[in-house]
Amino acid sequence: MNIDQLIAEAKVARDKAYVPYSKFKVGAALLAEDGTVFHGCNIENAAYSMCNCAERTALFKAYSEGVTKFTVLAVVANTDRPVSPCGACRQVIAELCSKDMQVVLTNMNGDIQKLTVEQLLPGAFSSEDLNE
Numbered sequence: 001m002n003i004d005q006l007i008a009e010a011k012v013a014r015d016k017a018y019v020p021y022s023k024f025k026v027g028a029a030l031l032a033e034d035g036t037v038f039h040g041c042n043i044e045n046a047a048y049s050m051c052n053c054a055e056r057t058a059l060f061k062a063y064s065e066g067v068t069k070f071t072v073l074a075v076v077a078n079t080d081r082p083v084s085p086c087g088a089c090r091q092v093i094a095e096l097c098s099k100d101m102q103v104v105l106t107n108m109n110g111d112i113q114k115l116t117v118e119q120l121l122p123g124a125f126s127s128e129d130l131n132e
């Protein structure tokens with residue numbers, strides 16, 4: 001599975017977005033070390049704060065199946081720049097993925113930004129900060 005193929009998977013995931021309120025579809029594809037690909041889309045709710053982003057959908061699907069080691073997360077939306085994950089997703093990604101895991105942000109025009117998890121949320125608050 002190369003990056004272009006993973007982006008294609010993220011676009012398939014994006015087509016399943018449930019976005020009656022924002023109409024803004026986002027797709028994610030998370031590649032596990034064992035080669036499994038987990039799709040995620042954003043899923044909205046009439047109680048707006050219950051909306052779940054594509055990135056967290058993919059990660060929670062994987063974790064809930066017992067898969068916790070990943071190599072790449074690709075995210076796609078129809079944005080002018082490569083889609084920018086929200087702060088909540090950056091925090092969740094920092095918790096559940098290794099610091100050096102690759103994150104590939106893209107859009108429907110093919111613009112691509114590649115980051116590590118550490119670059120996505122430098123200095124993220126983590127479990128190590130809980131040690132008093």
Ligand SMILES: O=c1ccn([C@H]2C[C@H](O)[C@@H](CO)O2)c(=O)[nH]1
Nearest residue numbers: 022024026042053054084085086
């Ligand atoms: O990286 C992002 C940014 C936004 N959204 C979703 C949340 C909401 O459903 C819609 C508009 O913010 O897009 C994602 O899924 N991922």
Ligand SMILES: [Zn+2]
Nearest residue numbers: 053085086089
């Ligand atoms: Zn988010």
